[in-house]
Amino acid sequence: MIDTSASLSDRSPDPATGEPLLEARGLTQHFRVGGLFSRKLLHAVDDVDLVIYPREIVALVGESGSGKSTVARLLAGIYKPTAGEIIYRGRSLTSMRHNLRSYRSRVQMVFQDPYSSLNPVFRASHGIFRSLKLHRQELGRRDRVREAEKIVQLVGLTPADEYLRKYPYELSGGQRQRYGFAQALACGPDLILADEPVSMLDVSIRTGVLNLMTDLCRREGVSFLYITHDIASARYVADRLLVMYAGRVVEEGPTEDVLQHPKHPYTQLLLSAVPDPHADTEEAPPVDLTEPPRVIDPGEGCRFRWRCPYRVEICDRVTPPLRTLRPHHRAACHVAQSEMPEDIQIRRQPPLASP
Amino acid sequence: MSAADIAVTDRPGFPPVLLDIRDLSVEYAGESAAVTAVDRVSLQVGRGEFLGIVGESGCGKSTLLFAIARLLQPPAEIVGGDVVFKGQNLIHMREKQLRHLRWRDYSVVMQSAMNALNPVMTIGGQLKDAMKAHGRVSRRDARLRGASVLQLVGIDPVHLDSFPHQLSGGMRQRAMIAMALVFTPDLIIMDEPTSALDVVAQRSLMVQIKQLQSEFGFTVIFVTHDMALVGRYSDRLAIMYAGQIVELDTTRAIFKDPKHPYTQGLLAAYPSVHGPKQELKGIPGRPPDLRFPPSGCRFHPRCPHVMNVCPQEEPDLYAPRGTDLVRCFLYDRRVMNDRHLSQPLRSEP
Numbered sequence: 001m002i003d004t005s006a007s008l009s010d011r012s013p014d015p016a017t018g019e020p021l022l023e024a025r026g027l028t029q030h031f032r033v034g035g036l037f038s039r040k041l042l043h044a045v046d047d048v049d050l051v052i053y054p055r056e057i058v059a060l061v062g063e064s065g066s067g068k069s070t071v072a073r074l075l076a077g078i079y080k081p082t083a084g085e086i087i088y089r090g091r092s093l094t095s096m097r098h099n100l101r102s103y104r105s106r107v108q109m110v111f112q113d114p115y116s117s118l119n120p121v122f123r124a125s126h127g128i129f130r131s132l133k134l135h136r137q138e139l140g141r142r143d144r145v146r147e148a149e150k151i152v153q154l155v156g157l158t159p160a161d162e163y164l165r166k167y168p169y170e171l172s173g174g175q176r177q178r179y180g181f182a183q184a185l186a187c188g189p190d191l192i193l194a195d196e197p198v199s200m201l202d203v204s205i206r207t208g209v210l211n212l213m214t215d216l217c218r219r220e221g222v223s224f225l226y227i228t229h230d231i232a233s234a235r236y237v238a239d240r241l242l243v244m245y246a247g248r249v250v251e252e253g254p255t256e257d258v259l260q261h262p263k264h265p266y267t268q269l270l271l272s273a274v275p276d277p278h279a280d281t282e283e284a285p286p287v288d289l290t291e292p293p294r295v296i297d298p299g300e301g302c303r304f305r306w307r308c309p310y311r312v313e314i315c316d317r318v319t320p321p322l323r324t325l326r327p328h329h330r331a332a333c334h335v336a337q338s339e340m341p342e343d344i345q346i347r348r349q350p351p352l353a354s355p
Numbered sequence: 356m357s358a359a360d361i362a363v364t365d366r367p368g369f370p371p372v373l374l375d376i377r378d379l380s381v382e383y384a385g386e387s388a389a390v391t392a393v394d395r396v397s398l399q400v401g402r403g404e405f406l407g408i409v410g411e412s413g414c415g416k417s418t419l420l421f422a423i424a425r426l427l428q429p430p431a432e433i434v435g436g437d438v439v440f441k442g443q444n445l446i447h448m449r450e451k452q453l454r455h456l457r458w459r460d461y462s463v464v465m466q467s468a469m470n471a472l473n474p475v476m477t478i479g480g481q482l483k484d485a486m487k488a489h490g491r492v493s494r495r496d497a498r499l500r501g502a503s504v505l506q507l508v509g510i511d512p513v514h515l516d517s518f519p520h521q522l523s524g525g526m527r528q529r530a531m532i533a534m535a536l537v538f539t540p541d542l543i544i545m546d547e548p549t550s551a552l553d554v555v556a557q558r559s560l561m562v563q564i565k566q567l568q569s570e571f572g573f574t575v576i577f578v579t580h581d582m583a584l585v586g587r588y589s590d591r592l593a594i595m596y597a598g599q600i601v602e603l604d605t606t607r608a609i610f611k612d613p614k615h616p617y618t619q620g621l622l623a624a625y626p627s628v629h630g631p632k633q634e635l636k637g638i639p640g641r642p643p644d645l646r647f648p649p650s651g652c653r654f655h656p657r658c659p660h661v662m663n664v665c666p667q668e669e670p671d672l673y674a675p676r677g678t679d680l681v682r683c684f685l686y687d688r689r690v691m692n693d694r695h696l697s698q699p700l701r702s703e704p
Binding site for chain 2: 235
């Protein structure tokens, strides 16, 4: 059974989606950096709570170095978290240690670079057949071929028998990335962790892969954690949105609500920076020359405070917790309020000295 | 042809021409046949203009830029055309002559600052290197000028003594721009300088380039795959597809009313954060393999408006609005008045 813990009590579970598929509580990952005797810790991910329901696409948005890929690797079981818990269908991952293979077949990953994630000496279908052999042992040889053809068709590579014979060098970037998804689908997953799956693809190809994700979610019932730095594409595919900054989730909520009513100043900055060919406004954008924070031994306090135009005294001392400011919509900011006017433009403030 | 033979014609209503590219073609020597990566590209860039060159990977945009700067390495080779820069034809210049122009009159900002900066040399040392290449400069002057260009791009002069790995990605990219500015050249060519940065850093770098440009008045040629990014800052856009320019016009006109089906498809492929959510279609198919370019119009296998004429003849550049150029038969009166030629080849999806 799922126990709805205190950390989630302020989010009533969506009746349409039911029980969570995957849940992370207080997920934390620190890396030791520096020399042999260094005690410095890089806080890649700090205290991240996240819930993914069946049949939904959740987007995790953040700049490079915000810890979003580390979250994906933690959820995929590649790293062992420093602290925190991952719960899959009500069972903690630590209790599944002996049965990780079944977890791995249920939670699959798609990587950013389709050029280096397929082995060039094997046919592109090699990964699919391997997954089928490992995770679907009930299938015979003929069934495997049939299944592989079905999967390849599912990701839009037709004619299937032809594509199964191809080598990676014969495929374009978009086709390779479709193979990435096919490989993930071969295990019959509930959840695919897609780490920047379209950022290396050309614009005209990108849309096809984004549409593939929504398609697979609607038709096959696969959930997605879509990790990206591109908030516009996140809006396009995702039902819910999480914004990460310096290893922490700073805002989360239904995608449209977050975009229409961004509460955290970082989300507001991110939104104002998105290049949008369809916008007619040519207002002078804020110039933000400050650098992302160092997350080595960051200490207490809001990590966005060095760039924040609304900084107050408490921000230096207390790390803001996520607070519910609108229905299902939470933000980690001391200043943000439910009735805060959203249309405040971030103004250029005299820069503060970095720590 | 000597430079004196080439009369540069200024277009009325536009800034005086600084760079005039005529029928420039670049080939890569292949195993069997040469591959034409840049196919008879003609462009005029005015003084103080910000020109964006947009295209997908493999469309020849970086090759074009390297050809303009005369930085191509074999197997790539310029097989035809002229690049007239400030009245001199760069194509016929020897390395020795080019050396005087580089940095001083035009400079190039490379795509990945990580690889373009020397990892074992301080930023200040690398700036000094560029200065020393153009005459004697005292250590003190080099430092002073280095400090001032770093300040221009918003980097604290203490970083003169920093090594590239000590700077963040955004700072490295800005340091590259600082190096390009050492002599305040007339032309700065930029090859996707922001592609390694995230949106916030990207945006602030673009704003900064624009501010520097209005301060010093140099010309920018900005090559990118991201039309949405450059759209806010460029005066004109050249859209490239399969080695050719398919559309050339002011940025505003292209965004408001894209004429070429490829440009239309590109613009429609960007999801937006504002306004109603719309389903995006993208462009079916993939960019052609330039070893085997499609017959006729190179976009015809992916084009939603393909007509009888498209696979048979190569379209020219037409000017449906007057100032613009579009490589599409839809704007060719001869074709559009001929019922057979303009017959659609397949029904629209």
